Amino acid sequence: QLVLTQSPSASASLGASVKLTCTLSSGHINYAIAWHQQRPEKGPRFLMKVNSDGSHTKGDGIPDRFSGSSSGAERYLTISSLQSEDEGDYYCQIWGTARVVFFGGGTKLTVL
Amino acid sequence: QVHLVESGGGVVQPGGSLRLSCAASGFDFTNYGMHWVRQAPGKGLEWVTFIRFDGSNKYYADSVKGRCTFSRDNSKNMLYLQVSSLRPEDTAVYFCAKDGSPKAARGDSLDYWGQGTLVTVSS
Numbered sequence: 001q002l003v004l005t006q007s008p009s010a011s012a013s014l015g016a017s018v019k020l021t022c023t024l025s026s027g028h029i030n031y032a033i034a035w036h037q038q039r040p041e042k043g044p045r046f047l048m049k050v051n052s053d054g055s056h057t058k059g060d061g062i063p064d065r066f067s068g069s070s071s072g073a074e075r076y077l078t079i080s081s082l083q084s085e086d087e088g089d090y091y092c093q094i095w096g097t098a099r100v101v102f103f104g105g106g107t108k109l110t111v112l
Numbered sequence: 113q114v115h116l117v118e119s120g121g122g123v124v125q126p127g128g129s130l131r132l133s134c135a136a137s138g139f140d141f142t143n144y145g146m147h148w149v150r151q152a153p154g155k156g157l158e159w160v161t162f163i164r165f166d167g168s169n170k171y172y173a174d175s176v177k178g179r180c181t182f183s184r185d186n187s188k189n190m191l192y193l194q195v196s197s198l199r200p201e202d203t204a205v206y207f208c209a210k211d212g213s214p215k216a217a218r219g220d221s222l223d224y225w226g227q228g229t230l231v232t233v234s235s
Contacts, residue, residue, distance in 0.1 A: 034212075034221035036157075043207055043227045044149075044157065059223055091157050095219045100171045101147065101159040 002028060004092050004104030011110040017080040020107050022092030029073040031094055038106075039088040047090075050075045079109075087111045114138040114224040116208050121229030128198050132229060134191040134208035139224075141189040142166075145211040147222055148182065148193050150204035150231075158204075161193065162211070162219045171218060176202075198233045205230050 003025040012018035022033055035047040046059040048068050056068030065083075069076045079086055092104040120132040136146070148160040161182045162171045170182050181194040191208055205228040213220035 032221075034223075036222070036225075038157075043225045044209075044222075045225065046212070046221065046223045049212070049221050089156075093157075093221065095221065099159075099173075100162055101149075101219050101222070103149075103157040103159060106156045 001025060002094070002097050002099055002102055004033070004094060004102065006090075006092060006104040006107045008105070009108045009110070011112055012082055013112045014082055014084065016082050017078060018082060018109065020077045020079075020090050020109070022075045022077075022104050024073045024075065024094070026073070028094065028097065031096065033075045034093040034095075035068065035075075035077045036091045036093060037086075037088055038091065039085070042088075044091065047077065050077075082111050084111050114210060116210065116224060116226035118206060118208050118226045118229040121206065121231045123232045123234060124198055125235050126199060126233055128233075129194065129196040130198065130231060132193040132195070132206055132208075132231070134193075134226060136189045136191065136208075136210070139210065140214075142186045143214045145213075145216050145219060146184065146191050147209045147211060147219065148191075149207045149209055149222070149225075150202075151207070151228070152201070152204045155204075160206070163191070164217070165215050169217075195231070198231075200233050203231060203233045 005023040032051045036044040038044045048058040050056045050068035054070040207228045209222040210224040212223035
């Protein structure tokens with residue numbers, strides 16, 4: 001069964017770093033995922049694709065502060081030098097499964 | 113610059129129908145599949161449907177299968193989502209999104225999104 005597990009919430013201080021996690025269900029641990037950001041009252045924005053080997057490809061205009069990595073079934077999004085504009089919801093997304101496209105439940109990031 | 117603009121949302125009674133549109137610009141529309149994704153109030157993202165670049169294949173989430181028809185007009189760079197037999201649980205903001213891989217068979221990452229159009233199903 002396809003499951004993408006994300007913590008419901010995360011928080012970090014202005015200027016600090018935060019690492020968000022998306023855990024893939026067994027049977028899908030070799031899949032790439034995408035990370036999307038959704039600021040309050042806005043449409044989502046594609047951040048990057050993260051492959052199982054940890055390589056990542058960012059979307060247009062995504063700052064260097066955003067990076068991706070992988071370890072086993074986990075895919076990470078690291079945001080460094082946190083800014084207030086980074087506050088919002090972050091979703092991981094998978095494709096190529098029987099569900100075609102599927103999203104994790106999202107992590108709400110609060111910048112303190 | 114990729115631009116996606118949805119329209120057609122509104123208030124509709126349960127059992128009614130609605131046609132959503134999405135105008136696309138800034139990329140070679142004929143080479144990319146497209147998606148609709150929805151978000152119920154206060155909830156996460158739910159993928160709804162994908163159409164291949166040439167319209168030859170479409171895929172639907174189980175929650176809308178049989179009630180939705182996704183189509184595209186490559187001569188006008190337009191997408192259309194016909195939703196019928198609407199239920200209160202269909203209330204959501206509907207986003208159109210561009211697929212990230214040219215001519216993908218069943219979709220890839222979604223690399224551009226519109227701002228969405230709100231559909232409210234209520235009597």
